[in-house]
Amino acid sequence: MRLVRIMALRQRLADKLVMPERLKDTLVEKWIKCWSGLVRDYTEVAVGAVRESYAHPKWALAYGTGLALLYQTVVNNPGEEYFMTQLRRNTNLMITVAPDQQNPVSAEYLLMLERAINQKKLRLLSLGICTLLWVDLFDEDDCTYPAICEYTKVGFLNFHERVIDVGFWKKYWRLNWKMRNYDVNYL
Structure with a gap:
């Protein structure tokens, strides 16, 4: 009708x-x-x-729920600004604890992230529903032959080895997991 x-x-x-x-x-x-x-x-x-x-109302409900969930994951996908905010917050939490009382795993992870940022090797790859945080082999401004050559770049087959964190639903999960027990009571 x-x-x-x-x-x-x-x-x-x-x-x-x-x-x-x-x-x-x-x-x-x-x-x-x-x-x-x-x-x-x-x-x-x-x-x-x-x-x-x-x-078919059940299928329509399933499709509608799936589309709404997909939309929410795209909206809540964290970016570089959110990562830097979370990293600064966690670094500030770590600074408040004396060095001999810090969890060595948390301290080493934060130090590795800071080094990668300072060397300009930290990269973010947004996939829409999640963000991959990975460490590249070379600085982003490096113009030497090994940095430019296509054979020395990180390939698709070994890209998973370089990924150090995954951002999903407004959270970087490995950073959050490493910082869950950052003080003397980490055991």
């Missing part, structure tokens, strides 16, 4: 809107035909999706 109403409305609009003679067989007419065909196709897809959702 709704599809019939939409088609009737579309036909009435098409009858009222007529292309002037001076614009026929021009780029403007082709552009209008292209966009009207695109709108027609997408309305048919939307109407078909609504019909399918009435026919």
Whole structure:
């Protein structure tokens, strides 16, 4: 019933809107035909999706929930600014503890991150739903032959060895895990 109403409305609009003679067989007419065909196709897809959702409500609920979850993971994907904020916060927490009472694992991880940042080797790769934090072999401003050569770059097969943290849902998980017991009571 709704599809019939939409088609009737579309036909009435098409009858009222007529292309002037001076614009026929021009780029403007082709552009209008292209966009009207695109709108027609997408309305048919939307109407078909609504019909399918009435026919299979459980599948529609599952797809809707999945799309909402995917949207939320994209929105809550942490970036470089969030990583630096979390790193500074954790470094400040570590500074408040005396060096002999610090957890050596937490201190070494923070030191490794600071060295990578200072050497400009720390890279972030956002994949939309998560962010990979990895250490490159060379400085980003390095112009020497080994840094430029394609054979000395980190390849796809050994890229996983260079990844040091994964950011997902507003949190860098390994940094959070390493800092869970950062003081003398780490045992």
